[in-house]
Amino acid sequence: MAEIVFAAGVPHAPATVGLFEKAPDEARAVVAETFGAVGRALRAARPDVLIVFANDHLTNSRITAYPDFIIGMAERHAGPHEWFKEWIGCRDWALPGDPEVGRSLFRGLTRRGIRMNLEAGPLKFDDNLSVPTVLTDLDQAGIRVVPVLQNCTVPPFPDGARCLEVGRAVAAVIREDLPPGLRVGLLGSGGLSHEPGGARYYKIDEEFDRLFLERASQPDHAALLRDITIPRMEEAGIGGTAEVLSWFIVLGAIGERRGESFGYTGWPSFRCGIGGVVWEVG
Amino acid sequence: MAEIVFAAGVPHAPATVGLFEKAPDEARAVVAETFGAVGRALRAARPDVLIVFANDHLTNSRITAYPDFIIGMAERHAGPHEWFKEWIGCRDWALPGDPEVGRSLFRGLTRRGIRMNLEAGPLKFDDNLSVPTVLTDLDQAGIRVVPVLQNCTVPPFPDGARCLEVGRAVAAVIREDLPPGLRVGLLGSGGLSHEPGGARYYKIDEEFDRLFLERASQPDHAALLRDITIPRMEEAGIGGTAEVLSWFIVLGAIGERRGESFGYTGWPSFRCGIGGVVWEVG
Amino acid sequence: MAWDRYDPSLAAHDLVQDLKWDPALRAQFKQNEASVLDRYPHMRPEERQAIERRDFRALYDLGMHPYLGGQLSRFIWGNDAGRGAIEASNRLVASLQGHAGGIPDKP
Amino acid sequence: MAWDRYDPSLAAHDLVQDLKWDPALRAQFKQNEASVLDRYPHMRPEERQAIERRDFRALYDLGMHPYLGGQLSRFIWGNDAGRGAIEASNRLVASLQGHAGGIPDKP
Ligand SMILES: [Fe+3]
Ligand SMILES: [Fe+3]
Numbered sequence: 013m014a015e016i017v018f019a020a021g022v023p024h025a026p027a028t029v030g031l032f033e034k035a036p037d038e039a040r041a042v043v044a045e046t047f048g049a050v051g052r053a054l055r056a057a058r059p060d061v062l063i064v065f066a067n068d069h070l071t072n073s074r075i076t077a078y079p080d081f082i083i084g085m086a087e088r089h090a091g092p093h094e095w096f097k098e099w100i101g102c103r104d105w106a107l108p109g110d111p112e113v114g115r116s117l118f119r120g121l122t123r124r125g126i127r128m129n130l131e132a133g134p135l136k137f138d139d140n141l142s143v144p145t146v147l148t149d150l151d152q153a154g155i156r157v158v159p160v161l162q163n164c165t166v167p168p169f170p171d172g173a174r175c176l177e178v179g180r181a182v183a184a185v186i187r188e189d190l191p192p193g194l195r196v197g198l199l200g201s202g203g204l205s206h207e208p209g210g211a212r213y214y215k216i217d218e219e220f221d222r223l224f225l226e227r228a229s230q231p232d233h234a235a236l237l238r239d240i241t242i243p244r245m246e247e248a249g250i251g252g253t254a255e256v257l258s259w260f261i262v263l264g265a266i267g268e269r270r271g272e273s274f275g276y277t278g279w280p281s282f283r284c285g286i287g288g289v290v291w292e293v294g
Numbered sequence: 295m296a297e298i299v300f301a302a303g304v305p306h307a308p309a310t311v312g313l314f315e316k317a318p319d320e321a322r323a324v325v326a327e328t329f330g331a332v333g334r335a336l337r338a339a340r341p342d343v344l345i346v347f348a349n350d351h352l353t354n355s356r357i358t359a360y361p362d363f364i365i366g367m368a369e370r371h372a373g374p375h376e377w378f379k380e381w382i383g384c385r386d387w388a389l390p391g392d393p394e395v396g397r398s399l400f401r402g403l404t405r406r407g408i409r410m411n412l413e414a415g416p417l418k419f420d421d422n423l424s425v426p427t428v429l430t431d432l433d434q435a436g437i438r439v440v441p442v443l444q445n446c447t448v449p450p451f452p453d454g455a456r457c458l459e460v461g462r463a464v465a466a467v468i469r470e471d472l473p474p475g476l477r478v479g480l481l482g483s484g485g486l487s488h489e490p491g492g493a494r495y496y497k498i499d500e501e502f503d504r505l506f507l508e509r510a511s512q513p514d515h516a517a518l519l520r521d522i523t524i525p526r527m528e529e530a531g532i533g534g535t536a537e538v539l540s541w542f543i544v545l546g547a548i549g550e551r552r553g554e555s556f557g558y559t560g561w562p563s564f565r566c567g568i569g570g571v572v573w574e575v576g
Numbered sequence: 577m578a579w580d581r582y583d584p585s586l587a588a589h590d591l592v593q594d595l596k597w598d599p600a601l602r603a604q605f606k607q608n609e610a611s612v613l614d615r616y617p618h619m620r621p622e623e624r625q626a627i628e629r630r631d632f633r634a635l636y637d638l639g640m641h642p643y644l645g646g647q648l649s650r651f652i653w654g655n656d657a658g659r660g661a662i663e664a665s666n667r668l669v670a671s672l673q674g675h676a677g678g679i680p681d682k683p
Numbered sequence: 684m685a686w687d688r689y690d691p692s693l694a695a696h697d698l699v700q701d702l703k704w705d706p707a708l709r710a711q712f713k714q715n716e717a718s719v720l721d722r723y724p725h726m727r728p729e730e731r732q733a734i735e736r737r738d739f740r741a742l743y744d745l746g747m748h749p750y751l752g753g754q755l756s757r758f759i760w761g762n763d764a765g766r767g768a769i770e771a772s773n774r775l776v777a778s779l780q781g782h783a784g785g786i787p788d789k790p
Pocket of ligand 2: 349485
């Protein structure tokens with residue numbers, strides 16, 4: 013019986029890296045404090061493996077054959093993919109993978125009725141894994157990583173209730189299938205409000221973001237599902253905001269727990285609301 | 295507003311071609327009468343296009359990236375794929391495709407919340423399309439065909455209720471999105487009881503097959519869902535019997551209609567129960 | 577814009593994926609755009625015209641996914657983290673909102 | 684056997700798909716089976732051993748999908764519509780039922 017020792021949710025807006033120096037003090041402080049706190053909590057929890065759920069942004073699959081989830085089982089994950097390098101403007105990074113955990117996750121979720129893809133070769137990573145990695149120095153932490161790329165943006169995609177269900181199945185795999193004593197961390201990477209490539213590219217929905225951070229921090233999944241619906245996400249920004257569904261998977265896995273957040277900024281040039289949560293899983 | 299002018303369900307056991315000459319008279323009669331009646335009804339209905347739902351049997355995708363549905367939008371479909379030629383032992387065939395209907399189906403089902411893959415290039419066909427084609431001389435009928443390959447065998451796969459729902463969405467696309475006056479036929483290809491490659495390769499579950507043919511012929515989907523469950527299908531043969539789910543899609547599309555069947559045989563060397571249904575859609 | 581016009585069957589989506597995954601195709605597009613567009617037999621004339629005219633409004637009305645639309649705009653107008661991507665998103669938003677400049681909708 | 688042991692992560696599934704899609708690999712397997720099995724770094728030792736011993740019972744107990752198991756048995760023992768496929772299914776069923784011959788379970 014493995015155990016969940018860490019759980020957090022963060023956004024991955026590339027501009028928090030590329031435009032960090034140009035941002036006003038208050039916006040920089042939120043980025044620094046959020047990712048700083050997440051990084052410290054991660055190191056303090058000493059996970060052997062970190063499972064990261066994050067939107068794939070159409071980076072690995074054509075729109076005509078788009079999977080809901082892809083588990084990466086490579087020995088090593090590296091990024092950003094060439095096309096994204098200049099856009100994100102971050103350093104190259106590499107993370108050790110965990111093929112056996114990836115494989116167990118695929119087998120265990122399949123047996124529990126959740127369709128996943130398994131990719132043994134290299135996956136292409138964009139801001140989804142790159143931004144949290146460089147902002148928390150995850151690539152310096154010596155933690156094995158299993159990325160689970162998620163469809164949050166190509167309709168029809170799994171909704172909030174389904175993502176909580178996927179999360180509960182992930183928890184069952186961790187509890188029942190992974191080796192005893194293994195320490196597992198969970199990270200949801202995505203959101204908050206943004207509309208990448210849409211007509212409201214510069215709009216940020218602060219009201220949605222603050223409500224979401226509040227609901228995500230409370231041990232009340234019914235309230236989360238009631239207030240943070242897909243229509244409300246789309247109202248806050250089509251094709252981007254629904255990335256908060258990656259946090260739903262983590263929430264489903266840990267159950268109803270309290271979380272702490274570290275401020276919020278809606279500085280428009282980040283083109284995305286910024287705030288994060290670390291949940292109490294002790 | 296296009297209309298559904300033909301709907302039928304048939305099995306596609308390769309031995310009904312390869313071992314036809316060796317079968318006892320009674321078993322040959324069921325094969326000949328079933329596919330004969332389906333072929334005559336098809337020609338009498340004069341569809342412009344026939345949409346065929348059929349199990350993919352792991353022919354086009356790896357088990358680690360297995361889609362629930364693939365719509366073929368090629369200009370021309372041909373088979374059987376090289377690997378299956380000697381096993382099925384049927385003639386080579388080719389059918390005209392209908393890229394525009396394939397495309398509309400993909401677009402329309404996506405918009406109605408059903409995830410499909412769309413394949414513009416050639417698909418590989420096995421007994422799924424080969425057997426009904428050669429036994430009804432579909433390749434001589436001048437009817438355009440849109441194959442929809444379905445996952446009936448790689449868990450987790452869409453269940454009976456979901457397949458009825460997919461069928462209702464297919465009907466909505468036909469009614470609301472396809473060109474007025476277009477005559478559409480629907481064929482479900484799969485089942486009845488069999489366990490290909492399993493320990494009960496030679497077992498046929500006549501009781502299941504007769505009950506299924508009866509339920510499929512009655513205008514009562516609640517009774518169908520109640521009696522023809524996935525556990526009951528698996529009891530009648532793992533990994534094969536669930537192909538009757540292709541008929542569920544057709545049933546979902548036409549609504550509760552009466553159907554006619556043309557006898558049944560459980561001759562063991564067909565390694566599959568044999569019987570078919572043509573539904574009244576007039 | 578919402579998802580009601582979304583059309584995942586547009587060939588423009590494949591074009592953006594191919595550009596993203598193939599640096600040589602990107603170079604070819606910059607040199608001879610027509611020769612690249614010719615590779616997509618399923619691309620409709622109106623789709624092609626919208627790409628040629630950089631008319632993202634038309635492309636989105638045909639059903640293009642905005643995420644891939646954003647990537648196409650950056651490929652055309654600038655993809656770097658600083659000035660280029662900002663220029664690209666300004667021009668994209670201007671096209672989508674039907675006028676030639678400025679950044680509306682700032683909160 | 685039901686789906687409770689099913690393990691879609693087995694490399695044996697990829698082997699069967701590759702054999703099915705690649706006639707040259709089939710020829711190589713018949714000539715030098717080990718050289719083909721060597722191509723699957725994720726194949727476990729017990730999985731490889733079960734293939735080498737034609738022990739389908741062991742393979743299915745490890746979680747192999749029966750449809751791909753059936754195809755592997757036909758590739759090994761005969762794939763033609765007549766005698767070959769019957770021989771293959773007899774031997775497969777015999778392996779699965781743990782004895783060396785006969786066709787049990789005939790209705
Ligand atoms: Fe994102
Ligand atoms: Fe079949």
